[in-house]
Amino acid sequence: MTTDQPAVQVYPIGQLIGVRAAVDQFDVRVGATLHSLTSAEFGVWAMAHGPADHVPRPWTPAELAAQATAVDLPEAPRRLAELVEQGLVALAAAGAESGRELAMRVRMVPLVLGLGNSAHAPDAYSVGLPGRPLAVLSAAAYDLFEWAHMETSLWRACEGAAATAARVGITDVTATDPGAVLTSLLGDLHRLLTPNAVYLDTWAVDR
């Protein structure tokens, strides 16, 4: 019998705010706390952002471990568990309670600019830096990129987006149900995390 359980994926939390490679120190800020990681720890945290080959797939602990093995980064499963323990990585499944728990304890914060929509394909929006798009998004996902960090949690942002969709007369439940909005967002979030277009932070979260 097959099950239809959503895959548990790895989600990095925090912003890289300092590198001192000469002394093997990588500083990641989560909220007001600074975590100093070694290059091996940082390597696993960086891998939690998504697949290096940019081929979209559920970014599971097993996928991360396989990528770590491929680049000879030892003990990735142990290091990943330690990062989870420190609050630098979350394990969550889109569409499951763990996804909602994650969304209630973080905010999604942009690291780059909105570049607007494409003249050739007005339904396609991009985010990135001037002349350097990093990800292409739907209008709904672009709205979340623009507004989600103003809310006190990612879950509140999904509630706000769903309420807005309902207010403007959209009847598609995938847009008007906050749980469905979150499921869609978490299912595709590594496409924004991998190029550092956004990050997850615990700062200013009000549950």
Add this chain to the structure above:
Amino acid sequence: MSASADEPLVFPLGHQMGPFHQHRDAPPSYWVIRLGWDSPLLHEPDAAVVWSLAHGLADRVHTTPWTRSAIRSAAEESGIADCDGVLDGLLERGLVAELSPGTAAAAEFAGTHRVQSLLLGLGALPDHPEADGIGLLGMPPLAQVGPRSYQFWQWAHLWPTLADAAGGLAEMAAAESPAAPPADADATTVLDRLLRELHPLLCGHAVYLDRSLAVADAARG
């Protein structure tokens, strides 16, 4: 024309959200900024260019105070004849601020606005070890700043306002080094300095200015 020493600095407000093309293969209908809970639109291309120029130009902001004169010079090079008129319009809409550090107006601005950091901290640069880089991994840094601006970029966005950030950074300086120069431990001096040193961060898209959440929430329609 060169800027006079007491000419106010010009700061852009808001997070850039880019052009919006209403119709396929047509020029943008407008440009979008996110400021607080509002998304003001710039319908004129000149307004979008001048708002962008208010962030500074990377090859000038380290040596030129980023004033109306500096923006006018850059705008003229872009073929914009009426930069002052456009800037006045942006000022009226609260999309740029013209401030002289050290004045009551600058203090009021700092009490009602916040900074938000973007990008990643890359640390000291191999070929420029006295500066810290801010950017994305795998590409040249977009901003290269000294240690005080770097610390401002790292932490200031956690405070509700620029004034709170200046106070907090002054306290950090005092705590880190009891023998810190008085300038680093005085909130007013820190605020003046951070305003004077802000454009290298603004033009690299390492930070943007926003309404404080309290002001944004109060203005929410």
